[in-house]
Amino acid sequence: MDDNYVELLTTLRDKYEKVRRLLEDSKKDPEDDPYRSKYAAREILNDIKSILVKILDDVGDIGDGETSGEHNHMPGVFHLWSLLGITWLNLGTIAVETEEISTGEEQLMQCLKCIPEEKWLEPKAVLVILCTLQQLGILWAQRDNAEKAKGFLERAEKLYSEFRELSSSPPVDMVQLFNIGLNKDPDDEREENQTNKILSSENSMEKAHTHTLYYLAQVYGTLGNTSKSAIYCHTTLKRMLERKEYEVVDWALNSATLSQFFITRNYFKQAKHHLAASSFMLDQFESEVIKEGDQGEELEAKWSNFHHRSADVARCWAKYGLVLLTASRQRLMKMAGEDMDDDVEKNDAESEEDTTLLKDSTDQLWFTSLELLPYEEQVTDKYALTFEDAKGIFLNAQEWLRKAQEFYQFDSHASDYVQIVQDQSQLYKYLAFFEENEERQCRMHKRRVDLLEPIMKELNPQYYMLVCRQIWFELAEIYSDMMDIKLVKLQETDERPTPHALRKINILAEQSISNFNKYVDSLRIHSTNEMPKKFDEDTVRPALLAHFYLGRLYSKIIQPDKKAQLENICESIKKYKFVVEYCEEHKEAKEVMGVELSISKEMVTLLSLKMDRVKKILEQQA
Incomplete structure (x- = not known):
């Protein structure tokens, strides 16, 4: 290798070292100038690119990455193409990180073009191409084009697998590529030093492959293929664990999330x-x-x-x-x-x-x-x-x-x-x-009430409306379940129910009604205090269910007074009618209500007949 070539490589190496230091220092850049170090690194990279392009213009067409036939025998030509690929990769990565996405894409694609695809499995090229494909995958994910991101990442995954299967030589990492042929220390050729170089390169490739798998997991998740995403997540965690490349707490949280x-x-x-x-x-x-x-x-x-x-x-x-x-x-x-x-x-x-x-x-x-x-x-x-x-x-x-x-x-x-x-x-x-055991069931439901009701005293619905709605609905269901347990127990005994037992059932029904009403009232339009003409997609079923359950609860209250009984029947019919009329007006609601809609229609008919009978009794008593 002649002195001019060594001088060229020395210049390139020194400049690349400055780039690496600047990129490391970029983590400490001030908030008001967050890209200062990256912009400085970009200037040096452009110098490196100019030097390489000038040399390679003499030996090949930079457009397609091929060298002319008469120069293919020259030592170091493909090495220079690889260095140019590294330069395009770094420029593209910096552009993406500084939010110049389109520029970043062009520069990353230049990297793929300057190293012919048939050379991608060469030890001097494989890591450069692997990282470039990965960066393009990240870029397209940022553009919300998960399908295109997947394509680049899958190419990176395939490249890794093919290299592992076909190559008998270790990969050469990017730092080594800028140092090849420069160290004149005779100890540099010792077996121990060569082993360390190989280990460093192998580590770089394995780390890059782990990142590829990680990003594939994210992309598959975005595309809705959650099973494949989960498998890639596990594989990534396992590789990180085996290679000891993790922050313990982050790893633990990711495993728990999976x-x-x-x-x-x-x-x-x-x-x-x-x-x-x-x-x-x-x-x-x-x-x-x-x-x-x-x-x-x-x-x-x-x-x-x-x-x-x-x-x-x-x-x-x-x-x-x-x-x-x-x-x-x-x-x-x-x-x-x-x-x-x-x-x-x-x-x-x-x-x-x-x-x-x-x-x-x-x-x-x-x-x-x-x-x-x-x-x-x-x-x-x-x-x-x-x-x-x-x-x-x-x-x-x-x-x-x-x-x-x-x-x-x-x-x-x-x-x-x-x-x-x-x-x-x-x-x-x-x-x-x-x-x-029904009594123990009731005690468990009572425990739920004891957990939830104190919370409602602390929450301001103005700031926690969604949570308050959830808890009102749940409390209403709990009281309704407790009422049902008491009713079943009442029906299973031949003994005359005590006033205390009847009062307990009514209290539970009233508590359930109260919480369902709080939920329903929270849906009213604030300015008019009216129910909305159409519920949101997320609230339509719970809103109609609340009315359905209210209809049922009013009909379950045990009331010997016929006038009060008539009022409860009217309220019950009103709630069931709300469900029926809403579903008739909004056809999509029929799909979400199903069985409850059929029951509501039936109950409107049955309760109307019952209401007529109670009215006749009251007329006779008048």
Whole structure:
């Protein structure tokens, strides 16, 4: 290699070193000039590009990346093309990061053009092309074109696989490409030094491939292929774990978040495994923080982040228990041939191919390097069949919610605190399903009331209207369920009901009516106090259900006074009529109401006949 070539490479290397330092320093740029270092790096990169273009103009056509035949024998020509590719890659990446998306796309595409595709598997080119395809995938994802992003990322994934399969040589990373042929130290050729270079390059390629898988997971999720997204998420987490390329707390949170996907698909074994991995990693982190002995603000920040994310993982554990109880209830109702209600979480709509893909991959979704058995043994992943089964799941989930509340307290995290209380209420709801004793069922529902009603005293509907609506509706359902339990017990006995028992039923009905009315009134137009002519898509079913339930509740009140009875019947007819008339006026509402609409029509007819009979009795008494 002649002196001029060495001098050229030295110049390029020194400039590239400055670029790397500037890009590293860019993290510290001031807020009022956030791109200062990146702009400075871009100027140097343009200098590098000019030098390379000038040299390569003599040996090949830069447009298609080919070298002319008479110069193909020259040492270092392809090396220079690779350096130009690195330069275009860095320029494109900086443009994207500084919000010059179109410019970034042009520069990244120049990288792909300047290295012929048949050369992409060359050790000196493969990492450059891999990172460029990845950056183009990110760019198109930012443009909300997930399909095009997927295309580039899949090409990157394929390139990695083909290189691993076909190449017997290690890849050469970008820093080494700018250093090749410059180090004249004889020790540089020692086996140990060469091994370190190979390890560095291998590490760069593996890290780049991990990033590709990570971005593919995001893109598949955007495209609605959640099964494939979940598989890529797991693969990314597993690679990060095995290569020790992770922040412990972030990794734990991501694993717990992924568990929620498996929960919604009823893959409870995989969900529990990912939650166990989260807890294992957080426990490891806690012991490491104590050993490190950091002081002051740094230690405080670590503990704050740890407690925050530990609470999030605890909530994911609790959600696991809640959904397992929900699915167990759903399964038993299905076996009994009963209709399933609307509170069961629905799976995302996916193709049969996607579902099969997930099913075929379940045996691979494990972190085999972690000892997770002690964490996995704390709760079952099997459906509950008996009250004892359900109680074990309930107690475990309840304990996790208690831990979450240690961080998410009402004064500092009101919304999260309320959601945790709502989850506690739901746990009691599903536990009550497995309880056969009516009195104990009622006590569980009463416990839900005791959890929710104090919350309503603290929440201002002006700021928390959505949450207030949820709780009013839930409280109304709870009181209605308690009333039904009392009514069934009353019907099953041959003894004359006591005034106390009748009064209790009426009180429960009135409490339910009160909360349903609060919910309905919250939907009124503020300026006119009138109900909207048309409900939003999200509120149409609960709004009509509230009227439906109100119709039923007014008809259940036990009232010996015929005049008061007539008033209740009128109110009941009014609520049922509201459902019927709304569905007649808004055809789409018929689809969401279904059975309730049929019952409402029937009840309007039956209650009208009953009203006529009561009126006749009152006329006779007059």
